[in-house]
Amino acid sequence: MREGASGLHRTSPTPSPNFLNDSMSMSLRLSSFPPALWRLQPPPPPPLPPPVVSDTAAAAAAIPLSSARSRTRRFRCLLPSSLTTQNRAPKLPPLLSSPGDVPSPEQDAEDEEGEEEGEEDCASSARDALSRLLHLEFGLSSDDASRVASNAPDYIRSLIDGVRELDELSLWDSSWKSTPLLVSSASAVAGFQEKVVFLAKQRGDRGKVAFLESIGLPLSSALSVARSVSxxxxxxxxxxVxxxxxxxxSSSDVEVLLGKNARRMMMHLSIPVDEDVQLTLSFFEKIEARRGxxxxxxxxxxxxxxxxxxFPxxxxxxxxxxxxxxVQFFESNGIPRGQVRNIILLFPPIIFNKVDxxxxxxxxxxxILADSHDIGRMLLKYPWMLSTSIQVNYExxxxxxxxxxxxxxxxxxxxRYLPHIMGCSTSKLKLMVESLGELSVRNKKMGKVIAKSPQLLLRKPEEFFQVxxxxxxLGFDRETVGKIxxxxxxxxxxxxxKTLNKKLGFLKSMGISNDHLPRVIKKYPEVLVSDVDRTLIPRINYLMEIGLTKREIAFMVRRFSPLLGYSIEEVFIPKLEFLVKTMEKPLKEIVDYPRYFSYSLEKKIxxxxxxxxxxxxxxxxxxxxSKNDEEFAAEFLDIERMPVPPAPSHL
Structure with a gap:
């Protein structure tokens, strides 16, 4: 029986053919492989005497750190059985043993439980060894060292597997017994921990890989980043960190729209990009390929x-x-500290630029800025505006x-409102401008349209003509569509x-027929982009609460559709209150003349x-x-212009 790291008794196992092939290929790749493996495929004698290197150190350096992730077999505890679990007789194959020797299911469960306990003891011992190394030699505080060791399970597993491989190949020499870091009452445990420490030191990363894994990086990524921060x-x-x-x-807010903005930035990019934007696109692609x-x-x-x-x-x-x-520069331009990360995440290379x-x-x-806060708002929407390629296209x-x-x-x-335009090629913009021109929207009219809705410039012409x-x-001619x-x-x-058909369906559900839809939309086209749940339904519900029927409301909308856009608090409530309480008129009056809500309460009503x-x-x-001032005065006052008397004092 082999006792692993105990040092009490050990026999060298015969390597399998596959293992020989692996070892031979490793010997071809690594010039400093230990003599024990060189014998498998002797190299030609070197022209100069090789430097004196410990066999154990060379073998330790040859074991890849990622081996723990590449092997699927579970590691076996390397501590002697007397220090972990009691020795148990190995299970014999059923066909080669008597019925009385076949282990029971209960014994199988006990064996598996014992193996798990042994593995955990082994991992615990390795964590303790790594924690001491991080604290006593690499300079971390005791708490930080313990935290790193406890949160680097793959790194710990790789160390244990490394000790196991060297045990199996009998490649340990006395060089691993040179560290005074560990003190233990059980010499076998101390020996195992010294081997763990020895391997960790031979890796040469001085604890950085373990630390990087402890903050959440996968072991393979931790290896790569550790080389960049050596x-x-x-x-x-x-x-x-x-x-x-x-x-x-530092902000605890979850920016749910950050990913949406990243996709939008990519969607509307149609120009050749510089290296910084290309690096950002690669960054996005890596994240998009992962879960979430x-x-x-x-x-x-x-x-x-x-x-x-x-970006290590x-x-x-x-x-x-x-x-x-x-960070202070971005804050001085109107960006809250908690949102500086949005700029960094949407354009990481910017963090390597100097403030000047x-x-x-x-x-x-x-x-193009209207006030000092515009640049901050633009940066939050489109940080790529600081890239060379976008600035050239902006001009x-x-x-x-x-x-x-x-x-x-x-x-x-x-x-300013939609800086994503700066990532769009002028040839693509020209297609949309020409499409608007077909509806007689040009020059100053074009200016009014893009100032009010710049996102229209980013549409595809075929999408525009579908609307x-x-x-x-619905019954509109091209001239009326241009006015809309x-x-x-x-x-x-x-x-x-998602939007237009939904609003048309809502209007029809109110009782607006297809014949009346053109009149409703022409007088209030904004109804097609109003929020059904937050704008339209609350207004309908309020009018029903004051006593109007659904049929009466539909009649009012057919006659004066802007009714659906008025504020309940600022328009409906004060004007209805004056109508009913002061003027003492019935609600039927507003059914017959819903335009009442369009007039100023203080200046006209x-x-x-x-x-x-x-x-x-x-x-x-x-x-x-409905009459203008002259018509009203002529009809009711017999004078050319209507005087405005003061309101009663009690009002």
Whole structure:
């Protein structure tokens, strides 16, 4: 029987053919392999005497750190059985043993439980050894060292497997007994822990791989990142990670729209990009391929790990002279500290730029800014605006709008409101501009449209004309459709299935027939982009609560559809209260004349009511309000212009 790391008794096992092949290939790859494996395939004698290297050290260096992840077999505890679980007789194959020797199911369960206990004892001993090494030699505090060792299970497993391989190959020599870090009453445990420490030191990463795994990186990624931060000491690396997370990822808010904005930025990018944007696109692709996709950008813990994994040199940036001034610059431009991470995650290479360089890039947009906070709002929406390729295209877009005779205030407002336009090629913009031109929307009219709804410029022409066809099928001609574009361009940037058809269905459910739909939409096209649940339904419900029937409301909407856009608190309540309590008129009056809600209460409704009341004149709401001032004065006062009497003092 072989006792592993106990050192009491050990026989060398005969390697399997597959193992021989693996070992032979390893000997070809590694020039410093131990003599024990060189014998499997003797190399030609070297021209110069090799340096004196411990066999154990060479073998330890040859064992890949990722071996724990590549093997599927479970590691067997290397501590002697007397220090873990009691020895148990091995189970014999049923056909080679008597019935009395076949282990029972209960004994099988006990054996499996004993193996698990032994493995946990082995892992616990290895964690203790690594914790001592991190604390006593690599400079971490006792608590930090314990925390790292407890949260690096794959690294611990790789160390245990490394000790196991060297045990099986009998490649240990006395060099591993040179560390005074471990003290134990059981010499076998101390021997195992010394071997673990020896292997950990031979890895050469000085604890960085274990630390990086402990913060959440997979072992393979931790290996790669550790090579990029090899110049940092372990305590320095730990402090830097803490500070970066505190500065950049201190907010507990989950940015659910971060992934959506990343997709939108990619969707509307149609120009050749520079290296920084290309690196960002690769970063997005890696995240999208993982569970949760780009939506995980909003998770602060996951996103920090993604950032470190793809841009490991982030951990080499000086905090005081680089990271903090960068954060302060963004804050000075109106970006809250908790949202600085949004810019970094949507455009990671920007964190490697100096503040002076970023300031120069921001100045490029000075001529389109309306106030000092515009640049912060634009950066949060579209941080790629700081890339070289986007800035070059921005100048081309300004020139394009100038050639199309779009007023500068309109084009500037469009870019401020939707900076994603800067990632769109002018050839693509021209297609949409020509499509609008077919509806007689040009020059100043074009300026009004893109200033109000710049997202329309990012539509595909075929999507735009699908909305045009929808309106034409409802009964509108091209000239009227062009007027609707000027009045409410958002309609033509909306989804037919998700938005427009939903609103048309709502109007029909109210009792608006197909014959009346054109009148309703023409008078209030905004109804097609109004929120059904938060805007339309609450207004309908309020009118029903005051005593109107659904049929009466449908009649009112057919006659005056802007009714659906008025505020309940600011329009409906005060005007109905004046109608019923002061004017003492029935609700039927607003059914017959719903336009009543369109007039100003203070400037028109009240003054005319007090004039008529003073003359003891009774008339309908339509007669009172539909006439202009001259017509009203001529009919009710027999004078050319209506005087405005003061309201009663009790009001």
């Amino acid at each position: 110049s940092n000491s372990l305590p320095s690396l730990l402090r830097k 803490k500070v970066l997370k505190e500065i950049l990822f 996709g780009l939506d995980m950008l909003g998770n602060k813990d996951a996103s920090f790990l993604y950032l470190v994994e793809s 040199h982030l951990l080499s940036l000086p905090v005081e002279s680089h990271v903090k001034p960068l 360089d970023i300031s120069k890039k921001v100045l490029v947009f000075q001529k 081309a877009i300004l020139l394009f709008f100038h050639m199309e005779k779009v007023p500068e205030p309109s084009s500037h407002r469009a870019i 045009v066809s929808l309106l034409e099928n 574009v000027l009045r409410c361009p958002e309609i033509f940037a909306a989804s037919i299935e 009240k003054p005319r009511y007090w004039v008529l009341k003073g003359r003891k004149v009774e008339c309908s709401l339509k007669d009172m309000l």
